[in-house]
Structure formats: C-alpha cells, structure tokens
Amino acid sequence: MIIGLPKEIKLQEYRVALIPAGCGMLVKQGHQVVVQAGAGEGSGFSNEEYADAGAKLVDSAAEVWAAAEMIVKVKEPLQEEFAYFKEGMVLFTYLHLAAAQQLAVALVEKRVTGIAYETIQLPNGSLPLLTPMSEVAGRMSVQEGAKYLEAFFGGRGVLLGGVPGVPPAEVVIIGGGIVGTNAAKMALGLGAEVVVLEKNAERMRYLDDVFQGRLRTLSSNPYNIANAVRKADLLIGAVLVPGARAPRLVSEEMVKTMKKGAVIVDVAVDQGGSIETIDRATTHEHPTYEKHGVIHYAVANMPGAVPRTSTLALTNATIDYVLQLASRGFSDAVANNAPLALGVNSHAGAITHASVAQAVGLPYTELRSLLG
Template identity: 85%
Template sequence: MIAIGLPKEVKKQEYRVALTPAGCEMISRQGQKVVVQRGAGEGSGFTDDEYVAAGAKLVDEAAEVWAEADMIVKVKEPLPEEFVYFREGQILFTYLHLAAAPELARALMDNKVTAIAYETIQAPNGSLPLLTPMSEVAGRMSVQEGAKYLEAFQGGRGVLLGGVPGVPPAEVIIIGGGIVGTNAAKMALGLGAEVVVLEKSADRMRYLDDVFQGRLRTLMSNPYNIANAVRKADLLIGAVLVPGARAPRLVTEEMVKTMKKGAVIVDVAVDQGGSIETIDRATTHEDPVYEKFGVIHYAVANMPGAVPRTSTLALTNVTIDFILQLVSKGFQATVNSNSMLALGINVYRGAITHPQVAEAVGLPYTPLESLW
C-alpha cells in the first residue's frame, strides 16, 4: 500500500487543493491510503466529511501528512517553512516552477526528494496537459483583472474594454499565442476590445486567425513589433512560457515607459520570472498591484487561486490519471511506460534531471536514465 498525502496549501491566499474527494475516492478504491490534513479542501468548498466518506484518513497537522505519506500531492511549490518536511525518496507532485526558485531546487536536491512538476509534463505534440487548465483559468482571469484595474478608482486610465457606440474600445495587446494568450483573447474579444496577439510561430498565428475568423490581429513577435504594440496598449498581457525555463524578458523597461498613463500590465508568466522587465516581484491577491512609470502592474503568481473551486476541479481532472498510475505501478515502472511523466521529473536522487530547469537555476543537468 502507498500512502498519498494531501496537506493544506500554505501560500498566502491560496485556496486550491490538489485533490478533490472524487479523486480521493478513486485512489482509495485501488486499495491505497490517502492522508488529508483537516481543512485542506475548505477553501475550494470541500468538507472534511466528504474526504472521510471518500476513504481518507484525517490528521490535524501538515507535519503528520508529510511524515506518513510516500507521495505528497500539492498545488503550489513548497515554501521554505515546508522544507523541513522533505525526506529522501519521497515523491512530491505539484507545480514547482523551479526556474524562478533555485533555493527550492537545492533543498529538493539536498534531501533527495523525487520532485515531479506538473508544468513540465509534456505530450508528444508539445502540449502541457497539467498546465493547460490553469493556463486557461489564468488567461481568462488576466482580462477580467485587467479590466478591473483599468477603472479610474483602481488607478487605471478609466477605459471600458468594449467602449460604447461612438467611443472606441480599449487596445488589448497579448504577447504569446499559446493557451494563456488564446484564452485571454477569447475573453477580451467577448468584451468587445480590440485585440492584437504577438506570436513567434507563423503556424500558431494562422491557427488563431482561423479560430477567431479574423476578429483579432496577429503580429510576428520581435522587438520592433513588441515596442510598437506596447506603446498603444491599454491592457498588456504577458502570456509567454518556455517549459521548465525562465520566461524570456520581451518587454523592456524602456518600452513600459512609453505606455499610456494608467495603462495596465498583467504578466501571467510571473511565476516563471516574468516576461516584462518592470515585473520585478510577485504580488498576492491581498495586494495585487503596484505602479511603476505611471503603469499599473498586476503580478499575482497564483491567479487561479482566486477561483479555487473551478481551479481545483480542473486540476484534479488532469492529474488524477498520473497519480493512479504512480500508485498502481510504482514510480520507475510508470516513468518507463509514460514518456510524458518522465519529462515532469525535475529532481531525482539529488540531481536536476530536466535540462531547462538545470540551465535556469545554474546547476548541472543529469539525464534521468543515468540514475536508474
């Protein structure tokens, strides 16, 4: 029997939980043990009684969960106060974003934790199945939050995204046409904004043009086009991702200085270091924005945490199959039979086993297969 641990998230204002009662029941039906910290699901609307009915064992403290579990499932990366729980051979399955957290990478290495990152599990077609649902949520929220902070009493320039008859709509500039960018475009167009997506893949631009039937404009992403687009933006959304790596800085401070007073920036890539140079720190839902050069910067690193019910359900939908494989087959057999999961392994036996992560944190890369 393998024990799965579900601790309560400790990141400030993080109300998601990594496993729903339905997911817990699926694990229990396989004859496995699930240990849940009391109150872990409350922020997402799941009660302790529901977890007990699904076969879980409840404990009071996070330390008990970590001590009893062979595999910990979480939503967000462990914070420094959780490092004391790490132990050799324990599997940690969560969003890690190690490119922006070298101290976490070292702690995982030092304690020889087997760390699997949701965000680097990759399908053969290049898609990121465990990142996709949160990217969908964050993309849609980026427009929702951007529209709010464009309001004058929030410090914005007092612009309604869709305008009204006789008044032009706002200009929404989206850098990156992946899952985040596509969902942001969907929301912005739905609100009546003028939308421009900058993307480096010509094939992706053709796809966007086809899907949105010419309702948005696409531009090749290069410094010249980015600079011109940023200058015109009422709302600028950074939607760039390189799996496992630090987000590239595509919008410079000089570009931000050219923006309209009261314009808004939302950088969805902040948990990977940010793609906009003036996003120099992550913010929280409690204090989500700051002003720089007259521009409102929204830099919340866990945007989907604001809609935890939706986010938790969407996350468990895509993680549960991987969890079930790990508990039924064991770690090595699952990795050998599942190439997607193998790409999710960031740390194993004290080594960094993902090349982009190793490069980002400045530590040596060790191929996973050399550690068997």
C-alpha cells in the same frame, strides 16, 4: 502507497490537489490517503466528504508529510515546508523551479523526487497539467485587467469594450498559446480591440482562422512589440518556455512609452516574468503596484482566486498521473510513460530536467541514468 494531501499555505491559495472523488479512486485501488483537516475547505470540499471517500484525516501538515510516500500539492513548497522533505519522497505539484533556486537546492540536498505539473509534456508539445490553469489564468488576465483599468484602481478609466461612438480599449497579448488564446477570447467577448504577438507562423494562422479575423496577429519581434506596447491600454504577458525562465520580451524602456494608467498583467510571473518591470510577484491581497505611471498586476497564483473552478479543472487532469504513480511506483510509472518522465525535475539528489538545471545553475543529470 500512502498519498499525503496537505493544506496549501501560500497566501490566499484556496485550491486543493485532490478532491474526495480522487481519494475514493485511490482507496478503491488499495492505497491509503492521509488528508490534513481543512485542506479542501477553500474549494468547497468538507472533511466529511474526504472521510466518506475513505481518507484518513489528521490535524497537522507535519503528520501528513511524515506519513506519506507521495505528497500531492498545488503550489510549490514554501521554505517552512522544506523541513518536511525526506529522501525517496515523491512530490507531485507545480514546482516552477526555474524561478526558485532555493527550492531546487533543497530538493537535491534532501534527495526528493520532484515531479512538476508544468513540465509533463505530450508528444505534440502540449502541457496537459498546465493547460487547465493556463485557461483559467488567460481568462482571468482580462477580467483583472479590465478591473484595474478603472480610475478607482489608478487605471486610465477606460471601459474595455467602449460604447457606441467611443472606441474600445486596445488589448495587446504577447504569446498566442493557451494563455494568449483564452485571453483573446475574453477580450474579444467584451468588445476590445485585440492584438496578439506570436513568433510561430502556423499558430498565427490558427488564431486568424479560429477568431475569423476579429483579432490582429503580429510577428513577435522587438520592433512590433515596442509599437504594440506603446499603444496598449491593457498589456498581457502570456509567454511560456517549459521548465525555463520566461524570456524578457518587454523592456523597461518600452514600458516607459505606455499611456499613464495603462495596465500590465504578466501571467508568466511565476516563471520569472516576461516584462522587465515585473520585478516581483504580488498576492491577491496586494495584487498591484505602479511603475512609470503603469499599473502592474503580478499575482503568481491567479487561478487561486477561483478555487472551485480551478481545483476541478486541475484534478481532472492530474488524477490519472496520481493513479499511475501510486499503483506502479515511481520508477515503473516513468519508465512506461514518457510525458510523465519529462515532468521529473529532481531525483536521487540530481536535477533531471535540462532547462531547469540551466536556469538554477545546477548540474544536469539524465533521468534514465539514475533509474538503471
């Protein structure tokens, strides 16, 4: 198979979907890897390293897309990349189609097989290709939140951990999954008071055990959310429904009750956001805006700020799936790998993930019916 690795074009996105070691593994198995020059530089991987691994270097993205049978990326294609789509192409990347109807329509119209990292799901319900980036984003949410609490950035001027004689900041995390757990770990490490709202009782017991009672857990319901939001210095949205739009759990009225200069970081922004006042995604260049006196941080590719760490963590998780798709071909790979099959969001001109279909308003077609 010919695998293509284009350079990411999303603003300030420095990650890359395949490192030279991964290229070498593919080449060793008899595949061809076509890499756009400069694709890995943002993560510290040179053109020479890719060439030494056996990849073919080309100058333009157009050459990569034209040559490849499978494209591996990090972020969803932007509109200027839709022109490169071709029938039968396999696109393996984060797609986040629930918040990207235009992309979903383009994949269907061009009959592209779109496999989304974020909906590959193991039998235990875990999301192996979302987990490493959720770990990064969860940790970064506290790091960024602490920064924007500084008065220089319009925040309350509160130090997350306080000092002797001065109380620490109150960090409220909505969602106790991978993002929420990693956010709690960072916030507790900095000395903050931490509250996690979670609807799953078993998960709350797990968090209580793991953190040995150092954080408080609350059942996630409108009453508890409203009370916790009102007290928060830093509010972190850490809610995810695989393939679906994030539920809006924090209303604009709740945000209006927050302290002036409090900070909101919504990690779910690329799935539509779980906080009503997060009405648009921001960028690393312009990461925040103020609404109702509250600083909103809504960067949709948070792990892109630490590309070396993020790229290595992501490719550790993706490479086995890339190897399976390349060696077995799409149909055989998904027929023999149920978690991978759950990652297929579009195929043969249809949306093949029920939650995505509902979110974008397109008909749902079961993948098995298209594979024969």
